[in-house]
Amino acid sequence: MLPQSTRCYHILWSFIAATFMCTSNVLYTQSDAFSTPVSHWIGYQVIQGIGAGFGMQMTLLSVQLKLKDNPDLVPVGIAFVMFLQYLGSTFTQVAAGTLFNNELQAGLVEHAGLNPSQAAMLL
Known part of the structure; x- marks a missing residue:
């Protein structure tokens, strides 16, 4: 088991971000502009926003973890x-x-x- 200071708790959230982003992208590609209801498009954007929010923050946390000695x-x-x-x-x-x-x-x-x-x- 890793010591407390070297555990990477952010890795789980990175996987969650990738899952949300991939899910939203699949939903976008399976939709049609003329037959998909607006409520679905809004839901897809919410899913994408959750994934992007997790993902962009995790990269900054990863940099801080990697460079903590400098x-x-x-x-x-x-x-x-x-x-x-x-x-x-x-x-x-x-x-x-x-x-x-x-x-x-x-x-x-x-x-x-x-x-x-x-x-x-x-x-």
């Missing part, structure tokens, strides 16, 4: 992790926005009966 490096480690979290979010948001616009234009042509030039004018 207290001067703890702020640097936390700043680096936060930088990477924001950087990943930035790239993901740009990619998701591009994908959304392309799918929206295709959906306007297919479901709303617009021609491609009319759909392009809306975007």
Whole structure:
């Protein structure tokens, strides 16, 4: 058994975060924008928020645990992790926005009966 100071209590919460995030992502992919009720979408977002909240906090706790012997490096480690979290979010948001616009234009042509030039004018 590990001594009290080296136990990793945060590992369980990391697994819980991954479980919530994977569950919400599966629910998103199995849903349809035109037939899934709004209440389901809200529930999926709550599940995703719980997973993201657990996951983002656990990375910061992991850095603190790993760098506990070098207290001067703890702020640097936390700043680096936060930088990477924001950087990943930035790239993901740009990619998701591009994908959304392309799918929206295709959906306007297919479901709303617009021609491609009319759909392009809306975007």
